Each structure stands twice: as structure tokens, then as C-alpha cells.
Amino acid sequence: MPPRTAVTGRSQEPRRRFAEELRLMRTQRGESLRQLGKALGWDASLFGKLESGQTIGSPEVAEALDQHYGTPGLLLALWELAAADPTQFKERYRRYMFLESQAVNLWHYAVSVLPGLLQTEGYARALLTAGGITGTELTKQVDARIGRCEVLNADNAPHFRTILSEAVLRTPLADTNEWRKQLEHVVAMGERPNITIQVVRLDVGPHALPNTDTMFLRLPGGRTSAWVETAYSGELVQESESVERLQHAYDAVRDLALSPADSRKFILQTLEEVPCEPST
Incomplete structure (x- = not known):
């Protein structure tokens, strides 16, 4: 797996970074959106929206993805950065x-x-x-x-x-x-x-x-x-x-x-x- 950029508060586009990381992890696993949705118990369309940047979902989804991919805390940290993005919430x-x-x-x-x-x-x-x-x-x-x-x-x-x-x-x-x-x-x-x-x-x-x-x-x-x-x-x-x-x-x-x-x-x-x- 290629090295990842450190997660810091200086991330320039946290929402896009979160989406790209999700897409990278899934494709490296060779999973389809349908397979991912079935594995985690959420509708596949949610993960499609996450990967396209249409939504960031909830911290529960990020935690479930961390567990699924074996990346404890990484995706949740990226989610928190995306949620703190001033373009996302005041x-x-x-x-x-x-x-x-x-x-x-x-x-x-x-x-x-x-x-x-x-x-x-x-x-x-x-x-x-x-x-x-x-x-x-x-x-x-x-x-x-x-x-x-x-x-x-x-x-x-x-x-x-x-x-x-x-x-x-x-x-x-x-x-x-x-x-x-x-x-x-x-x-x-x-x-x-x-x-x-x-x-x-x-x-x-x-x-x-x-x-x-x-x-x-x-x-x-x-x-x-x-x-x-x-x-x-x-x-x-x-x-x-x-x-x-x-x-x-x-x-x-x-x-x-x-x-x-x-x-x-x-x-x-x-x-x-x-x-x-x-x-x-």
C-alpha cells in the first residue's frame, strides 16, 4: 500500500481528501460499492456519495470503514477534518x-x-x-x-x-x-x-x-x-x-x-x- 500523507489540521481540502482516501481504499481492496454496502450494512449509494464528495456521512460510518479497512482512527480523523471545514458547517x-x-x-x-x-x-x-x-x-x-x-x-x-x-x-x-x-x-x-x-x-x-x-x-x-x-x-x-x-x-x-x-x-x-x- 502506498504511503499516506500525514493527517494534520493543515490539510488544504479535507472534504476532497476524505473522498479520495475512501475511493483508494476500496479500489485497492478490489471491492465494488455494492460489496462494501453489503459488508457494512448500509446502502451502496451512500458510499458512492461519500467517494464523490457529495456528503461526508456520519462519524459512525467513518468508524465502521476504519474497522473494515483496518485503519483505526485514520478515516475518523479525516471525517473530523472534513466536518470542521468552514464550507461544510458553520x-x-x-x-x-x-x-x-x-x-x-x-x-x-x-x-x-x-x-x-x-x-x-x-x-x-x-x-x-x-x-x-x-x-x-x-x-x-x-x-x-x-x-x-x-x-x-x-x-x-x-x-x-x-x-x-x-x-x-x-x-x-x-x-x-x-x-x-x-x-x-x-x-x-x-x-x-x-x-x-x-x-x-x-x-x-x-x-x-x-x-x-x-x-x-x-x-x-x-x-x-x-x-x-x-x-x-x-x-x-x-x-x-x-x-x-x-x-x-x-x-x-x-x-x-x-x-x-x-x-x-x-x-x-x-x-x-x-x-x-x-x-x-
């Missing part, structure tokens, strides 16, 4: 993304849009377009967001609970076919043993988290951090007293939410209300 998200990849439990509350971990490509594209992102940057951010969803597909995936404000389900996409796909995806994800989805109805009135998307990350060792976000900014909260105060607010909202079973019925009812448009 500075304020980097620490949060790392903690998200390490979390053993994730608890979330959504004010008006679905959490990124449950978004389809069409939904993510519509949201980012509405935010003014276009062209190649749009494609890059959509792929990055969908790649992060792999955290829920790993063998040791964390338990993920999200409480959705009813407003999330009452804010459809302009494309009803894409909206239907998104709701069907939410229903399917809610059937997984590591995912719990609840809905808090609008008629419960004011509550403790009226306008703040919140994600709690329970980390190995029992420590919990929180990420709070608006449409324009996000903040990582790690001071224990502040996290505990947010946790109390979250628990109060959860007490108001429908049960997981009733929430599923509510989402299915919402899905039935979506008009069917003939495919073109």
Missing part, C-alpha cells in the same frame, strides 16, 4: 456536532420545523431554499444534513426522543408529494425501537418552551449538554444549572404531549389530510 455548530456523534441519548423539542435527524432530502432542500441558500452551496448543505441522519442508523444508535409542536405538522411544504413523503418518513422512523415521537397539541395553550428548538445530549458518563436554536443563531449550553433549568422546562412540555401511540395516530391523521397529486 463554526458554531462544530462542537455541537461532535457532541451529537458521542451522545448515548438525544432529547429534542421542535417549535416549527422537523428536526434535522428526521428530515427527508426534499424537506431539507425546501427549508434551506426558503432560507436563501442556492446553487452548489444548497446541494452541499442538503447532503451534509442528510449525512448527519446516519447517527440514527448505526448499530449502537442513541435513543432519540422528539416532541413536535403541532405547528410543525401544520406547516406543509408547497410540494404536497414531498410533504407526504416527509410525513410517511416520520411515521416510519417512529416505528424504530430507538426513536420516540410525541406531539404537543396547540390547544394545550402556553408552555415552558414556546419559541426555542432544544436538543439535549446525554453523553457517556452521565453529563448532559443542551443546544438551543432559533432561525438565526444557536447556543451550546453546558453549565449544569442552566441545563437543569432547560430540562425542567422540557419535562413540563413532555407532560403536556400526547403519548407516543396517540402521537402516531395524530401524524397518520395529518397524513390522510394531505391531498394526493397525480405524478407527472
Whole structure:
């Protein structure tokens, strides 16, 4: 095997380097994308996107590839460099993304849009377009967001609970076919043993988290951090007293939410209300 360039923070194009390294390792093994996907339990199309640089995937995928190729830590280090690339994610998200990849439990509350971990490509594209992102940057951010969803597909995936404000389900996409796909995806994800989805109805009135998307990350060792976000900014909260105060607010909202079973019925009812448009 030819010598490899040292992995350092001075790598000029970490995303491209990551893609090239993956392609080199696979071709030297003589594996097809289909064979690689079968060996690791992910769809072959994911590895095609990784090797073309369309997405960087998740740290779980990088770790699985390190184990497969016998390169402990190399691909994960390259993934971390790619994730830290300022063209990939803004500075304020980097620490949060790392903690998200390490979390053993994730608890979330959504004010008006679905959490990124449950978004389809069409939904993510519509949201980012509405935010003014276009062209190649749009494609890059959509792929990055969908790649992060792999955290829920790993063998040791964390338990993920999200409480959705009813407003999330009452804010459809302009494309009803894409909206239907998104709701069907939410229903399917809610059937997984590591995912719990609840809905808090609008008629419960004011509550403790009226306008703040919140994600709690329970980390190995029992420590919990929180990420709070608006449409324009996000903040990582790690001071224990502040996290505990947010946790109390979250628990109060959860007490108001429908049960997981009733929430599923509510989402299915919402899905039935979506008009069917003939495919073109």
C-alpha cells in the first residue's frame, strides 16, 4: 500500500481528501460499492456519495470503514477534518456536532420545523431554499444534513426522543408529494425501537418552551449538554444549572404531549389530510 500523507489540521481540502482516501481504499481492496454496502450494512449509494464528495456521512460510518479497512482512527480523523471545514458547517455548530456523534441519548423539542435527524432530502432542500441558500452551496448543505441522519442508523444508535409542536405538522411544504413523503418518513422512523415521537397539541395553550428548538445530549458518563436554536443563531449550553433549568422546562412540555401511540395516530391523521397529486 502506498504511503499516506500525514493527517494534520493543515490539510488544504479535507472534504476532497476524505473522498479520495475512501475511493483508494476500496479500489485497492478490489471491492465494488455494492460489496462494501453489503459488508457494512448500509446502502451502496451512500458510499458512492461519500467517494464523490457529495456528503461526508456520519462519524459512525467513518468508524465502521476504519474497522473494515483496518485503519483505526485514520478515516475518523479525516471525517473530523472534513466536518470542521468552514464550507461544510458553520463554526458554531462544530462542537455541537461532535457532541451529537458521542451522545448515548438525544432529547429534542421542535417549535416549527422537523428536526434535522428526521428530515427527508426534499424537506431539507425546501427549508434551506426558503432560507436563501442556492446553487452548489444548497446541494452541499442538503447532503451534509442528510449525512448527519446516519447517527440514527448505526448499530449502537442513541435513543432519540422528539416532541413536535403541532405547528410543525401544520406547516406543509408547497410540494404536497414531498410533504407526504416527509410525513410517511416520520411515521416510519417512529416505528424504530430507538426513536420516540410525541406531539404537543396547540390547544394545550402556553408552555415552558414556546419559541426555542432544544436538543439535549446525554453523553457517556452521565453529563448532559443542551443546544438551543432559533432561525438565526444557536447556543451550546453546558453549565449544569442552566441545563437543569432547560430540562425542567422540557419535562413540563413532555407532560403536556400526547403519548407516543396517540402521537402516531395524530401524524397518520395529518397524513390522510394531505391531498394526493397525480405524478407527472
